[in-house]
Amino acid sequence: MKSTGTNNLSHAVKKPDTDAVLSVRDLTVSFFTNGKQVPVVRAIDLDVFANEVHCIVGESGSGKSVTSLAVTGLLPVTATVSGSIRLNGIEVNKADDETLRNMRGRDVGFIFQDPATTLNPVMRVGRQITEGQVVHGLLAASDAPGRAAELLTEVDIADPQGRVTQYPHQFSGGMRQRAVIAMAMSGRPNLIVADEPTTALDVTVQAQVLSVLLQRQQALGSAIILITHDLGVVAEVADRVSVMYGGSIVESGTVQDIFDHPCHPYTAALLRSVPRIDAGDDRLETIPGQPPTPAELPSGCVFHPRCALGANKARCQTERPQLRGFGSGQMTACHFAEEMQPDRPAPPARAATQTRRADMKPLLEVDDIKVHFPVKKGILQRTVGWVRAVDGVSLRVHPGETVSLVGESGCGKTTFARAIMGLLDVNAGDVRFDGHSIVGLGRRAMRPVRRQMQYVFQDPYSSLNPVLSAADIVAEPMRLHGLFEDMGGDKRIAELFEMVGLSPSMMGKYPHEFSGGQKQRLGIARTLGLKPRLLILDEPVAALDVSIQAQILNLLQDIQRELDLGYLFISHNLSVVRHISDRVAVMYLGKLVEQGACDEIYENAAHPYTLSLLSAAPISNPGMRNQRARIILRGEIPNPASPPSGCRFHPRCFRATDICRAQAPELATQAGLKTTSICHHAGPLDPNEIALASQPKAEQ
Amino acid sequence: MISYLIRRILQLVPVLLVASIAIWAMLYAVPGGPVAMIVGQDASQEQIDAATRELGLDRPLVVQYGDWVANAVTGDLGKSIFSKEPVVKLIGQRLPATIQLAVFSLLIALVIGIPIAIISALNPGTWIDRVLSSWSALALAVPTFWLGILLVLLFAVELRWLPSASRYVPFWSAPLDAMRNTFLPALTLGVYVSGILARFLRASLVGELRADYVRTARSKGLPERQIVGGHIMRNALIPFVTIVGLMLANFLGGSVVTEVVFTYPGLGRLLVQAISTRDYPLIQGIILVIIVIFMLINLAVDMLYAYIDPRIEHS
Numbered sequence A: 001m002k003s004t005g006t007n008n009l010s011h012a013v014k015k016p017d018t019d020a021v022l023s024v025r026d027l028t029v030s031f032f033t034n035g036k037q038v039p040v041v042r043a044i045d046l047d048v049f050a051n052e053v054h055c056i057v058g059e060s061g062s063g064k065s066v067t068s069l070a071v072t073g074l075l076p077v078t079a080t081v082s083g084s085i086r087l088n089g090i091e092v093n094k095a096d097d098e099t100l101r102n103m104r105g106r107d108v109g110f111i112f113q114d115p116a117t118t119l120n121p122v123m124r125v126g127r128q129i130t131e132g133q134v135v136h137g138l139l140a141a142s143d144a145p146g147r148a149a150e151l152l153t154e155v156d157i158a159d160p161q162g163r164v165t166q167y168p169h170q171f172s173g174g175m176r177q178r179a180v181i182a183m184a185m186s187g188r189p190n191l192i193v194a195d196e197p198t199t200a201l202d203v204t205v206q207a208q209v210l211s212v213l214l215q216r217q218q219a220l221g222s223a224i225i226l227i228t229h230d231l232g233v234v235a236e237v238a239d240r241v242s243v244m245y246g247g248s249i250v251e252s253g254t255v256q257d258i259f260d261h262p263c264h265p266y267t268a269a270l271l272r273s274v275p276r277i278d279a280g281d282d283r284l285e286t287i288p289g290q291p292p293t294p295a296e297l298p299s300g301c302v303f304h305p306r307c308a309l310g311a312n313k314a315r316c317q318t319e320r321p322q323l324r325g326f327g328s329g330q331m332t333a334c335h336f337a338e339e340m341q342p343d344r345p346a347p348p349a350r351a352a353t354q355t356r357r358a359d360m361k362p363l364l365e366v367d368d369i370k371v372h373f374p375v376k377k378g379i380l381q382r383t384v385g386w387v388r389a390v391d392g393v394s395l396r397v398h399p400g401e402t403v404s405l406v407g408e409s410g411c412g413k414t415t416f417a418r419a420i421m422g423l424l425d426v427n428a429g430d431v432r433f434d435g436h437s438i439v440g441l442g443r444r445a446m447r448p449v450r451r452q453m454q455y456v457f458q459d460p461y462s463s464l465n466p467v468l469s470a471a472d473i474v475a476e477p478m479r480l481h482g483l484f485e486d487m488g489g490d491k492r493i494a495e496l497f498e499m500v501g502l503s504p505s506m507m508g509k510y511p512h513e514f515s516g517g518q519k520q521r522l523g524i525a526r527t528l529g530l531k532p533r534l535l536i537l538d539e540p541v542a543a544l545d546v547s548i549q550a551q552i553l554n555l556l557q558d559i560q561r562e563l564d565l566g567y568l569f570i571s572h573n574l575s576v577v578r579h580i581s582d583r584v585a586v587m588y589l590g591k592l593v594e595q596g597a598c599d600e601i602y603e604n605a606a607h608p609y610t611l612s613l614l615s616a617a618p619i620s621n622p623g624m625r626n627q628r629a630r631i632i633l634r635g636e637i638p639n640p641a642s643p644p645s646g647c648r649f650h651p652r653c654f655r656a657t658d659i660c661r662a663q664a665p666e667l668a669t670q671a672g673l674k675t676t677s678i679c680h681h682a683g684p685l686d687p688n689e690i691a692l693a694s695q696p697k698a699e700q
Numbered sequence B: 001m002i003s004y005l006i007r008r009i010l011q012l013v014p015v016l017l018v019a020s021i022a023i024w025a026m027l028y029a030v031p032g033g034p035v036a037m038i039v040g041q042d043a044s045q046e047q048i049d050a051a052t053r054e055l056g057l058d059r060p061l062v063v064q065y066g067d068w069v070a071n072a073v074t075g076d077l078g079k080s081i082f083s084k085e086p087v088v089k090l091i092g093q094r095l096p097a098t099i100q101l102a103v104f105s106l107l108i109a110l111v112i113g114i115p116i117a118i119i120s121a122l123n124p125g126t127w128i129d130r131v132l133s134s135w136s137a138l139a140l141a142v143p144t145f146w147l148g149i150l151l152v153l154l155f156a157v158e159l160r161w162l163p164s165a166s167r168y169v170p171f172w173s174a175p176l177d178a179m180r181n182t183f184l185p186a187l188t189l190g191v192y193v194s195g196i197l198a199r200f201l202r203a204s205l206v207g208e209l210r211a212d213y214v215r216t217a218r219s220k221g222l223p224e225r226q227i228v229g230g231h232i233m234r235n236a237l238i239p240f241v242t243i244v245g246l247m248l249a250n251f252l253g254g255s256v257v258t259e260v261v262f263t264y265p266g267l268g269r270l271l272v273q274a275i276s277t278r279d280y281p282l283i284q285g286i287i288l289v290i291i292v293i294f295m296l297i298n299l300a301v302d303m304l305y306a307y308i309d310p311r312i313e314h315s
Ligand SMILES: Nc1ncnc2c1ncn2[C@@H]1O[C@H](COP(=O)(O)OP(=O)(O)O)[C@@H](O)[C@H]1O
Pocket: A031, A032, A033, A040, A058, A059, A060, A061, A062, A063, A064, A065, A066, A067, A076, A078, A293, A294
């Protein structure tokens, strides 16, 4: 890491740092909304140096994206920007449009969050990668296709010549994001701004994309601003970190310092509220309440309504703390940072997972179910093949138990869940609820079973009917089953509100008046009305911020204990799964490749796919970064309409041998292994293997 | 692409079938049935019986329908009751006039509508946007016949630049004369439709301007002109093509009011005449032609779609 010029910077020393690629002083951005100026970024100082990854972390709405857009003058005209932004010696805030336009694409490259929408769907990828260079006169139009292919090669995309003339929809998500990286890097910029570049991607693809990003950065010596809300990603890639809250930077420092001894209560609380993949912990600490909205910022310290340390301190409510130096090289915006307790000791080992009572009957039994969708083609739309979305899956869920289903997107998790709910036809196999088969039951026969089996959706925003009041939303399932009065009517609703931690005074409000976390609580209350015994939770916290995610996870655990519910928990977040599960099943291309007790899966996994997933998942501990060898899984999940021969995982597997290509492995519990897996060569990871497995290789 | 085209054409068959049955069945909606149409309301029973036999109306309905379709396919839609001329011939005389008017009208609508949409979408909320949006609102609010009469009064009666009654002059035989004759009705229709097109395109441009890929394009340092021309336009055109196709189909179906105001010899006026004289075979023929035109334009729009939007699977 290079010079860290912020060390001696206190708010008295406000001169821009001339060594920095980017030096921001006192940046304030406000938007004109509802007839008044609302500041969303307030008095930010930031320095970013060459060869450095500077992460900005914070929850949604804290002003991260607005800051990054301000840096290159990309904010909409409704924004008012004040303060100084010096980028490559240019004062951005005073530069005219033409200067800014010249700066973009030459000196700064952008990578945005959602690779599905950042590329123009009707323009060829190659052209999109190079058109900026052509416009800036850095590349002759006739050389563009060749250069585009070169750039695609640099980000490990196979068959670059062929890919150059394709359209974005012909690329997978990870490839699109790599194409965007190629585009951002095409002008060899000295600053790259990446706003949540991997948030929309699977862990395996996230690992690929981050590794490509860092490789390219090292090759060019650029500075990177990486915006994320994922502390795992921060721990894996950051050199320096700035933590944003309510539009301000509340703490900054080196990644090691921030994780080892945070010096702002918000950072400390945030670090405690994320589930850890490297250690089981029983209960998450949460930050009470919600992040503030810019229109209603608390007085004094913006964090004070949620801060335990500032609880009874008048100064916190009246005086806004400035960012100041703390210790050696850290900075904090807290009046009482010196009074913070050193971080609590490492979390205690998790209480032993609930041992299943031997006499207990499973609530849900799934035996070898298959769900296949026809592929239609040609003039007559004949069925020419089948997408084997779920291809022989067996699973048990007991009362009071959480079984998690993990795997990359597209591996069949949601299809499996919907088939169990009877929302999709099952082609083969059996599903029993409480001992009774429910496959092929008609609507009417299914109704009483439905009552006991409820589905919680991922997206709290779109799963609630916007024209119903909160009370009606919660009452709806009971009314549909004609049981509203029987179950206690309005009293029951109030009871449910309290159970999920919502005040019954909110019963008359409408969904748009609820925050994301509150909406998810509402979604959970709604499913509990009919006293279900099994909840199918499909990515229930994926759309939530870290501090809210912790609240919901705790809520789910409380409810489970209270009502002895069985959970089938679907997630691609391995940290969350480790935290909440009793047992874990790993799914790949429609099959469960490995199953076992939660801790066994995380500590003694034997299937190469599980090992690869675990290796790809970021760990919230920067100290581990260089000690841990990584298996970067090549490529992406293949098309389930034509799964690979033999073992379906063989094209991506680091252990694959001839037998794997020829013969599909059978489910087996092998001697000495603690989990059940489907693999010819199941077994723990050998350190030599990793060296072999992490050899870079262009993907297919 | 060919297979996609064939599939789309095959999908039209059932639509055409239903439409043809409905049109054919119209004959039976005539008071007294198709026979009364020929022999008149107060014919004697003998006359009716004779006509019934002569027309083959005593045969099973399926056979009658089959016959009708077979004739229609070979281009025989019967004879007009009023003029005793073959229906196909009557329509054939009017169709070119209607097509010429439709094409002119559409061109005028596009020439007015597209720039308005682009300029107001790029300057949202400014006075220029408000002025242009009011234009679109006005264009939609003014009744066509009223605008038509106004234009005739101004350009034909007052200024005497253009004829008040528009004849049909084929464009390729005398382009200038054709334009003189078609200009006023085309302008009347074009202005109205330009309002629709401008509103629609403005809305879709404003939507596209907010899209993520536009931010990406800006972050590459592309000049605004290239962002609009190279990135946004093609995306905005995808839904726009549908609306343009719909408008063209509407024009081709005959623009009754305008044709009447300008006494323009198009399909619309022919239809009005046919209805007022209860000339059922002619009505049937015109409606059939209009439906076929709608279907063909729809097909063309779908093909254009597949061409503009690479995401459409046409293999
Ligand atoms: N164009 C805009 N107009 C008005 N408010 C905006 C605009 N863009 C962002 N904001 C507001 O600014 C705040 C910070 O947003 P943002 O920087 O996107 O947060 P983050 O990236 O940290 O999630 C949010 O409250 C958001 O609603």
